[in-house]
Amino acid sequence: MRRHRPGAVPGAEELHHNHNHQGLGGPHAGRKDPLDRAAVQGDNTPEVLTRALSGLSSRWRNMWVRCILGIAMFSSYWLLIYTGPIGLIAMVLVLQAKCFHEIIGIGYVVYNSYKLPWFRCLSWYFLLCTNYFCYGETVVDYFSTGLHLGGTVRMLMRYHRFISFMLYLAGLCMFVLSLVKRYTRLQFYMFGWTHITLLLIVTQSHLVIHNLFEGMIWFVFPMCVVICNDIAAYIFGFFFGRTPLIEVSPKKTWEGFIGGYISTLVFGILLSHVLCGHRYFVCAVEPSGGTAARAAAFTMECEPSEMFRLTRYHAPALLHHVTGIESLWLYPFQLHALALSSFASLVGPFGGFFASGFKRAFQIKDFSSSIPGHGGIVDRVDCQYVVGTFTHVYISTFIRAPNVNKIIQQLLTLKPEQQLQIFNQLKDQLLSRGLI
């Protein structure tokens, strides 16, 4: 697919041929598409790996390539975790831009839209605007009171929504002005394509970053269980897979799904036990305060909250009956871990099915060929986004207390009489509970 770059625009003839793209996949479903062909050609497994594995059957070779690259990716991920929140935020940003690039790239190929006026520019402009809005909101919410900022930054924060909206509107106006008769329909398709991508990729990345601020565990744990589920489902499917699971994703099997589910639950319980023991993971990530120059530094020091302190639970009746164990020492977080792991292995895969359906709809094998054996970045992170968003909603419903920083900030912008009203109400509350 990568072959079809603007630098190598296909000839006018091919353009004309593809132009009648199939509204209904129906009659042409079996036909090899240029997209598919390109994806097959695009296998960029390192030469050394290809040679080393040349003795194996293609099925096993593929497994080894996946395995080696998987280990490489996972190791880099753990290295990133040790660089702290900044590294992880940067990772999310980079992955987001790469996913956007891959999906938009497919749109360009599907619609043969290399010649659309301004469009490449505009879609990246929209990406920038959306990111400006999202990250700005995060900065305003979490960092605005702790830091001493200069006038310009304060202005940018004060009028953040307005500025973002005007930037977006400017993009919209440019889009309208860029409309030309010959390509109008195509321009609208690409507009829609860009916006759906923004909706799926940018907003979800933003939510995932918010998880990070609640404590690294809320970011690292869901990612790890998804990885575990992917691997376990692949291995169980590889060795025991017989019964196909779902039509859109013919390689997935019930054996893999169920094996993945059970392994993920066990892994989730164990991993959460390990992570809960480290302050690095359980403390909320907070800006270290001070000047804007230090804004990029975070502290993760705290007295762990109750959720991360070992607590004695009664053993479930069945466990007690079978093993005689009466009580268990668990971190309360492990119960949340159970909920997250179950979601990651039962509903999470639908993110993958959705991506598979999308790939089948546009007759491509992988989103790109960036990672040998794995496909594109989107192929790897499809389930991550679903689970990350679930974690965000889970935290904001069941876990998070409102942001103290934000409340103070809002309080101080109220009118004096309103501040007084709240003050008195709070005073009564605190008095009645004997806290003051």
Add this chain to the structure above:
Amino acid sequence: MRRHRPGAVPGAEELHHNHNHQGLGGPHAGRKDPLDRAAVQGDNTPEVLTRALSGLSSRWRNMWVRCILGIAMFSSYWLLIYTGPIGLIAMVLVLQAKCFHEIIGIGYVVYNSYKLPWFRCLSWYFLLCTNYFCYGETVVDYFSTGLHLGGTVRMLMRYHRFISFMLYLAGLCMFVLSLVKRYTRLQFYMFGWTHITLLLIVTQSHLVIHNLFEGMIWFVFPMCVVICNDIAAYIFGFFFGRTPLIEVSPKKTWEGFIGGYISTLVFGILLSHVLCGHRYFVCAVEPSGGTAARAAAFTMECEPSEMFRLTRYHAPALLHHVTGIESLWLYPFQLHALALSSFASLVGPFGGFFASGFKRAFQIKDFSSSIPGHGGIVDRVDCQYVVGTFTHVYISTFIRAPNVNKIIQQLLTLKPEQQLQIFNQLKDQLLSRGLI
């Protein structure tokens, strides 16, 4: 276009013919499309009107039809305003559903997708989910502390985001499960089409309703200036229009644009002066409290804030020089009115251009033929959405103090030591300003 209902599915032959829809409008741009034909046939001007105006040329007849229907619509709008916020919220809801219906309907025709499994169901399900989420958020934000609610409602409010997210996910899973080989690509197109529509229609409707709670003026004023701008631009264009304004919308002229701008500014200043004098318009809309049964009642009583009290301003130098007037009595709101009117007449029309471009892209004349002379609902409200969203952002950046209700609600969910921290910080603040 309305002819193409599922009840009247076009014959298999026509289906096959349309199926090769043009990815690039190019070579077929001049050809009459079934869509276009249907839109022309669909003129449902009442018989009595057609007969009464039969003596006029088509250009003047069209103007009279527009005029009469316009007056009818505007009168019903004012009647609705007198029924209060409930009526207006219901209006936004109905318009939203109708817009959604019109746009989705075009998608069905464009993709000939009557036979897609489950899709009509699914898209309305997504509409319901999104509305459940949006209106639920509004209720939680504005009404949760003032009302005495039963256990179930409290539960629904407490877990609102989680419930909405799960409902949405259920829809997504149903979508994935409904994918069939033959129609996969089409199903993804319609999925995208539905989501873009949701993004444009539902989220913006939601923002417009929020404007209402700040005071009816924030809802009524922008709507009226948009209507004024539409009418003035039409009239100036009708009588003086010569120079075409923009390619996508060939009927719009520079004369209409400029005439509309000036008229809208003048009208905005006058209208805001009138509206500012009525508490009904300037007071924040608040739930009247009490039991859930009374939740639907609103009060609009208050001491108007400074923004709505006549204030003396120095006349601008030019005005002073020409007329000798030294000072002006204005409501401060009138300055905001000026900003809103300028936006409505300069940037607002881009909403209309966007809609025109869309119509041209899919070769339809109007979104539907619900309103004789005006087209569909979307044709009438395209600019309203842009201006409504602008007003929302404008209010939240320049006007609105944070919601007291929400702050108290958040305060009470904090941990005791955090409440104490905020209490002390607030106390110091208030003491230092001598307020306690």
